[in-house]
Amino acid sequence: MTSARPRPTAVNRLGSMRRRVLPALALVALAGCASNAPQDTWDPAGPNAQMIDDLQRPVFAVAGIVGLIVAAAVGWAIFRFRDRGQAIPKQTHGKPVLEITLTIIPALILAVIGVFTVRTVFDLSKTDDTEMVINVTGQQWWWEYDYPVQEEFGITQPIITSGQLVIPVGTKVMLRQTSRDVIHSYWIPRLNGKRDAVPGRVHLNRIEADEPGIYAGQCTEFCGLSHANMRMEAVALSKEDFAAWVAQQLAPYESPADGLAKEGEAVFLNQCVRCHQVNGLERADGSPAIAAPDENVVSGAAPNLSKLMSRNTFAGAMFDLLTPACRRDVWEASPADFGSKYLAGVSEDCLNQTDLRGWLRNAPEMKPMYANPALLAGTGGKYRGMPYLALTESDIEKLVAYLVTLK
Amino acid sequence: MTEQHAHEEHGMSNAGYVRIALILAAITALEVSTYYVDFGPLFMPALMVMMVVKFTMVVSYFMHLKFDKRVFSVMFYAGLFLAIFVYAAALSTFKFFIA
Amino acid sequence: MFTTGSKFFIGLSALGAVSFAVFMVLVNPSSIGATALFGFVPAVALAAWLALWSRDGEPDESSPAASAVPSPGMWPFMAAAGVALVLVGTITRPAVLILGVVVVVAAFVEWTVQSWSDRASADPAHNADLRGRIMQPLEFPVLATIGSAVVILSFSRIMLAVSKSAGAVLFIVFASLVLVGGVLFAVRPGLKRSLVAGVCAVGAVGLVAGGVGGASSGIRAELVEAKSEGHYTHRTCGPEKDKYGDKHALLGVSSRSAVIATVEFVEGTLVARVQGNPAETDRITIPRSNPSSIIFRNKTEGDFRLVARLGTAPVAEGVVEEVEQCTQLIPSGAEQLLTLTIPKPSLEPGAYVLEVAGIEGQSIEVIVP
Amino acid sequence: MAIIERPSAPATVPAIPSASLGALKRPVTTQHGWRSWLFTVDHKKLGIMYGATALFFFVVGGLEAVLIRLQLALPDGRVLNADLYNQMFTMHATTMVFLFVMPMVSAFANYFIPLQVGARDVAFPRINAFGFWAFLFGGIFLNLAWFLGGAADGGWFMYAPNSGPVFSPSHGVDFWALGLQITGIASLTGAVNLIVTVLNMRAPGMSLMKMPVFTWMATVVQFLLLFAMPVITVALFLLMFQRNFGATFFDVAAGADPLLWQHLFWIFGHPEVYILILPSFGIISEVLPVFSRKPLFGYPFVVFSGAAIGFVGWGVWAHHMFASGLGPVSVAVFSVATMAIAVPTGVKVVNWTMTLWGGKLQFTVAMKFAIALIVLFTVGGLSGVTHAVAPSDTQQTDTYYIVAHFHYVLFGGAIFGIFSGMYYWWPKMFGKLLSERIGNWNFWLMAIGMNLTFGPMHILGLQGQPRRMYIWTEARAGEGFFNLAFWNLVASIGSIILAVGVLFFFINVLVTARRGAQAPLDPWDARSLEWMTSNPPKEHNFDSIPTVGHLDEFFHRKYAEDHQSGEIRKVQGAEEILAEMERNKDAHIHMPSPSYWPIVLALGLPVIAFGLIYSIPVAIVGGLIVVLGCFGWAIEPSTARDEDVDPPAAPSTEVVRHG
């Protein structure tokens, strides 16, 4: 007296097969190499990322195979044992032997994977082969790099830059990462896995590039409003180009002689210097202009703009200083002549006027930040990000002319 | 104290409880003495042992865990040891135990 | 002729008049207080008249249940006391005012439920049980809270008033009194209830009296002095031992995970190691305005203290003061933590320095780019 | 409180105690009317209310998800600005985890554990009612933030310095923290309640190894809840003290270590994700054998692997923190421990597949959801194993690959399990069969939509798109086959299909409610104890508590196995079994009476929470309500005296109200 039950239609059986195949297909396709988005984690360009990739590919392969086996087994069971009117099957309660074997096999596979994992974990956390140290500090929505004094690389004075991390090729660089406000995470996918930058702690991150080029990265620990716009790029230069870069960064500041740039410097002195530091800039009375971001910004720091035009991004590497054409020219340069193209910096005609002027006109419009003076009670009146400065168009004209000279 | 067990179905007599209380008071006094007398290297283990002894005495006698069904002990000690294991592991990642 | 309601209001207006007189004569007669009290008296008198006229709102006298004599209760008294407290509160401290309001509200609620349940049915036992069922869920906890609050507050006020050693002794005495009392009453069950109640009442009154006395005499001198001078809140950073600041120095650091560098004072020489770089160095780089913790480990005989000299900062208008942060004096083998936040960059070398107090020539430079 | 004023009629009638005017009478015990729902303590009514509220929050969470996908469909999206997007994904995650899947687990557990173990109700019925109302008020309180200055915007895990008063100034995080405290209390009381029910109130003869698998998995879940909830309560208290009372727990300038929050949260967090998935394992371990017409393959293995997952779940929490600088030794230990958890999960998948093997499979909608769970959960589980390997986790953590992993495991696993359970038990709960035709639309649209939405997220993740990114730009999307632009669009379209799929479920519910056919007594020829009751079951569940002889007791009463030929004959139908139970009906059945106090006590909690944020006097009033609720509850006997009920229940009801 079994009650009536809807018969499974043909369509369902076909559909169930198709639905099973799609995820398996996606998994297999992944195993193949895919070099597309700039932050592709399957396209290593440094020994650390290569170590991770060598471990990652076999694990994906094993996972793909196991997935296929399960899908095939379920698919076959659905097809073979569907209800074709046969008698009620034998009430079997299970075969312990089969159970135990199908428990031990995955355990063994995982044990093997485990051995390789532990070995790679310890390889990736070695600190005794460090050749160069760079202090990386994250704060709300941009990265600051501080190159401590290291004679062997010609760094006689600390160099402070932001946005783009310039490193020599083939050198084992150790990043000492920390943060000034919330937790961020420094990640250049093609060079190494990510490490969190936690305030109050110093975490070590091994970075090394095999050949010159530019490698994109992004903050990957949720850090508030503009978490999506807190980007960074690693620029690998050959040893000679890196030495040239260091010399360029340490070159003394020369104030522009006259014209629009001179007036721009004056505008900079009475507006921007409250937060931004330009090494060597002096006030009218000759005293060095020391920026005081700790009085205006919660994190107590603002990007150092000396030698701004030697970098080709600004505002937390969110906007490019280069026009799209010049940018593609630098990004797709061959390793051989990449160095010279990058060291050329931002020339007059390559300057991305629209973004830079838009930023000077109204920064919070371009990048969401806590810059509304009315809502700053929680942080004691201090901004989180660049406020709206209400600059006149002529001031912006002068400032752009001045900023272009910071090479 | 052993003759106490079979004596009463529902745990111990009042005198038995008072005796347990006196023992606990004595251990507490000993613990406080560690503040005045210097026990040297023996300081930490002694304190820990005394704490555990007091803990188990109160749990098994005053709370009747020793005379009740086993399922109560399983439930309580499961929570206790889980807490000890989990928080010890967490503290060790903070480099708490390394000298 | 006088119904209960009207009696209450007449009493109230009389009380108002008396307090107005007292207020005008004794307390300095402020205009607000005078108008408030003066206004209060006629208002309540009007209410009294209304109650008299409408006979407390009773439509008719005939129904037997209604005419049952309302059981005697303390709530009219409590209501009046509450109102008095409110009045006193307007003059003295607001806390008394709030207490008065609470008492009035409580009395009002209890009184209404009491009078309502009296007329619920003819069987007084059932009425009492009914009243209990409504009010007891709130009465038990509130009474329990008041009871424990009285004991806790008065006991703590007493302990605060007496000296430190006397406090410990008093604590033992009071606790053993309670315990011995309990044992005595338990051992001799024959005691009459009134004797037990009497002893408890005496104990309670004694405790409350002690509490009020303690509260009025205020906190003992050492604590007041400790609070005013703030003995333990700021340390002097000189080589000699600060009487309060360096007492019971911390000997260890609980967790060493959030640390950027360790500074060791080994046999007279100051050495620093930076997190992640085992090599010894004499300079530490700290990012600007970024809180960084440094462990100071003393491996030299004698007590030493690590001092961070963080340049000068304008304190008042034109006055510039040396800024320094330091650990406590710690013996050999101990370690302490120092958390530095340096907002300004170190422009010329030697701007920020870590030194051991009293030892010249040994220093670790702190670079803040 | 049904305070009734004195009747105006002349009170000459002698007032005898029983007919007197009462106050605080127990609420009415008739079956229908809104009062029977508001003050019920019946585990079935509470289960249905849990389920309905959870489905409502499922729709709320689903809409939040669709808004997120619309914002990310095209580059430089304009749908949501940064702040609104952060609130949206925080509330999407919190709503789905805390206000949909956990209450749905409570719904199934509350409804079916007593039925499956042969009890008449849970151990503490009024605590059960308090649990539901506390959850409901907690959920409403959590979502009040939307209207009072913006919801929480720190991610569902709310990492430390960012959730502090300086970096999240709005009250959103306070509402989040206090809302979760209230739902936490609800889960904790529910856990104590159900564990005591399972351990203490099983039918005679039902040993632990004869209990249905759903009850086993739900019990493991309640133990996880029992021990995990206090840990997040500590974390939330520390956060609340930091935000509202000036404590310095996560203030780095005072020397704090932000990782303390991560540890406390994830010690709760990882057992939490097993709390979400194990009940669905239990449900499909009930559904698969019924529609394969053969018992579950390797019952002891499935049970022990469930317990093993619950136990080992406590030792793996730091795999959420591989990139947050724990140091190589801890990372290696937790990486290996996380791999160890894959073994018992593998055992389960093997046993389900073996259950299908050699069966007589009927592809009802419930069966389709169950089979889809096996495959989709396996995909999610395997992508989980790939980032149990710590080094590759440093490449994958906080990217969309992890979003794909946990959506395959949570949507493909937990939610497909829940839908399978709903289709399977709908006739038991409501007496009507959900239509298979609309059910098929519902299943296929959800299956395709789910794969279209979360499949591409594997690709987005491996192409380096981080989580919680409110916007992506054309310039950095890449060109090749695996670029971000195309797959973001595919995922967004998939989410629309998914939403339509879920809509079909609600259509199915409405159609069935209006025109559905009355379900037969045993529609699926099922196997376990809950089917030995009428549809829907009477208020006291079983007329006579059955003595249990075997696992799958109902099947063994219906069928006899001829040992020589192994042939199985049907000996009696469900109707005869039920009639027999009705014949020797228990005389005295004492059902617990409805009560006001659970809802009063539950109402006090949000008032306290509201007071803590806005004004302390309100918190004191809330405290007073809670105290009143507690002591009113303590004074009230669980089964009311006859005259306590208002109006006094007619003595002739079939269930003798014990006087």
Added chain:
Amino acid sequence: MAELVQEHGAQHGSTGISNIKLGMWLFLGSECLLFGGLISTYMLYRGRVGEGPTPMQVFDIPFTSVSSFVLLMSSLTMVLAVSAAAKADDRSTVLWLTVTALLGATFVGGQVYEFTAFYNEGLGFSTSLFASSFYVLTGFHGVHVTVGIIMLFALVAMVRRNRIPGSKSETVEMIGLYWHFVDIVWIVIFTLIYLIPV
């Protein structure tokens, strides 16, 4: 009538274990996790005193050890109350419950004194991490003891007014279990926080 008494006695499940006792032990098992979390937060931050006073500068060991004695004795009187309730001797149950409550109130009075003294010596709630975690841990324990005292006093009132539904001795035993648990938590706190210097 016998059947009536059984009904109003403790609801026993089919296994003969009392439901409410099993529920209470489960609740105590989960409370271990709660106090474990607070104690490990304190152990983590006990060394972080910033500019404020260090633990041993403010702790008054003699006073605190007396309060530990008091809580221990209250555990004894609680056990006596439970055994009296088991013997249905209402008078001594009420007596011992009152003594336990008074001893508990003395303990909490001592804690309120201790907090006021520390506050005056400069240990404010947000002075340092040590201060915050110390106040939260001992404050949580203090609140649990205070709730226990209120339950004890209310229980005294309910026993005298015969307002307890279900079996009276079991209710007293449950509150006894809660009180002993609060006592053993103080045993752990007293040793780890007060006696082990940083």
